[in-house]
Amino acid sequence: MIIMSRFNTVLARNTKNAPMAMGPYSQTVAFSHYNNLSAQLPVDPMTGKLVAGGAKEQAERCFKNIEAIVESIGHAMDDVIRITIFLKNISDIDVVNQVYSRYFQGYAPALTVAAVAALPQNALVQVEALLSNGEGTIPDAPQAGDLVKIASNTNHAPLSPLSTQSVAFSHYNNLSAQLPIDPESGRLVAGGAREQAAQCLRNIRAILENIAVPFDDIVKVNIFLKNLSDIESVNEACRACFPDSAIARAVAYVPARTVVEVSGLPMGALVQIEAVVSHGDGTPPQAVEDRHGIVIRAHDTENAPRCALSTQAVAFSHYSHLSAQLPLSAASDELVAGGVKEQAGQCLNNIKAIVESTGHLMSDVVKVNVFLKNIADIDAVDEVYASFFPGGVPARRTVGVAALPRGAMIQIDAVVANAEGTPPKA
Template sequence: MSGYNAVLARNTDDAPKNLGPYSQTVAFSHYNHLSAQLPVDPSTGKLVAGGAKEQAEQCFRNIKAVVQSIDHVMDDVVRVSIFLKDIADADAVRRVYAAYFPSYLPVLTTVAVAALPLGALVQVEALVSNGEGTIPGAPQAGDLIKVAKNTERAPVSPLSSQSVAFSHYNNLSAQLPIDPATGKLVAGGVKEQAAQCLKNIKAILESIDVPFDDIVKITLFVRKLADVAAVNEVYTTFFPDSAIARTVAYVPARTTVEVSALPLDALVQIEAVVSHGDGTPPQLVEDRHGIVIKANNTSAAPRNPLSTQTVAFSHYNHLSAQLPLDPTTGKVVGGGVKEQAGQCLENIKAIVESIDHALADVVKVNIYLKNIDDVGAVDEIYATFFPGGAPARRTVGVSALPEGALVQIEAVVANAEGTPPSK
């Protein structure tokens, strides 16, 4: 590893601090990863009074304070993820969101979950471009541009761009099972809806000349975990997509989350993170500098035929969400949430170390809990793996997790050497 591209964790007194063992924002290379913001007034450390609208306003004020503290502006936001306790609050929260993005629209994901920390009604997360990068004086610093695009071949929203590229990644808005020709949910059940979500993703990628197998990470939001088997039947008809990918059996990293509700009462919604080899500003295909997707699995962590444990591209590794499975037995470990959280983190550590990295390279962690009240117990274990509290973090409560687990954890990891590794 070069050691030159550095993980940069920062905090400001203008946004809530000391809510957990995490940093408000962690920059690496050309992105800033922000911790999900709760509607906490930084001057009191308490939830603001009012309903979802007032809470959303505080979440966005906190995001803006963090963004400005690192000398950025809200138009540098690439992705916004909105987590709601009640999907009925979506319209009120989106109106608040729209006021912060009057001209440029980031990509957007909106879901309702079983519970949020502190009993909040809203939690908002942002991914922010970092044009200056974290390599001092890099030749590209300051030259990169955001490229937001839409195509009529996929559903167009007045609230979000379908795709926003920056540097070597495209982030896509989570796709609902909407037929772009009618603007309505497709007929049928979860299989038909999953197929439409993936068709929409494919149409967006084709419109920006990106092959489907350039996807590095997929997140499936499903109303019922029992539907995952049916979704997988459809999923395997889309992945692998090309002859090359089939030859190496490439599938992206993946996370599956049961949500309490989705917009339009959909049964499934799918989010994708996509590699962008030509970078921004666009370069000729022959000038892609040999950047490749590097997928890796290790027997030291649980393996799954439908997902790769970690997929590296450019300066990031995207890990599949880890369940508390013992890799030797494939079963959930005994004990309670502390033991399960420890196993999730041991699995992440094993994956990270298998690619010659360390937990200090983790820039973002997402925690999904069956019982949101378990967050304190999880934090006890978490702090032993991340004693510096550097990664940014998101925590949500869900009504169920795969394998009946109590906790599931995913991570994004810095990749200083890039792909292919520099010599």
């Protein structure tokens, strides 16, 4: 067991100025230099109900809720590193972007936008934020509160006035989700899912080269697919990129991964890929001697399902990112028998096995992402979920999807606190 007293601790907080959680989760969970916010629905905190109106009014309420949470913990919207917007209808993207842009003038965070099959409470919009936390979470010992974020763009990848390609803070870079756009023409590349995935990955590579970060510093990729049946074509493009360097090939390193079927993507794309990237150099004023040499630590255990295309858990500095877990038995690699409760339990048992194999506990989980084949199953899932998180601490996002790999009813991934950090090179 890891003794947490000398280290950053998991800090969950809630405010009455935003909707209280409709399940066993917290509005925001801070650990080290990041705040992980639960996805916000367009719910009025005074009434507990969805606001009247369409996508524009719902988007406005989502951002008001985020702003209320951010301000309740002594931060400002300028501290937002990444925004993720899920829509019920991709056709609402323009009106939602109009609302979004009012909250970020001058600085635009990294951004991901996708339409999904369903959202909780039949909402049209759901918005999630990742926030910097310069003061850290060591009890009674504020850290470098003057850390700065570094926003970077390059002409060698698609540019957008609504987002920054890469936003670094402390030891992580968060990249905007990349569409299969040729940066020279500004149009989608010709071809199918394989060609589009390859262009997404080329755009990610160009962004990383612009900030002098190697491709193998990616710790997590999230792949959004219009048609889950295209996954093998996308896998071909991924195999061509991971592992990338001789060092990574020597240890067969591949990042953690989540694959999500979506109902629509901007510009009618078939594929969109976002990446979370290590940033060993840190951001100023971290001293050079304190920030060089932190290593990625990839980990697999036989007690959870394994996949050649992803690593179960990839730790860097004070966070560990887990690949999405399906309700598969580690012993048989088959879906467990039963309904959504049994499948949810298996997903969470797989996460628990991975977390414990790294010397951590489920109480170290700071963020959970739940993908449901049937959004109406959310209450049944919460019955199981609460037994794994009795304090309801992790922040959470829940979306409905039309299909999941292996015909599963549910898929869950997680972000875990890694208080001990990862060691510098010898």
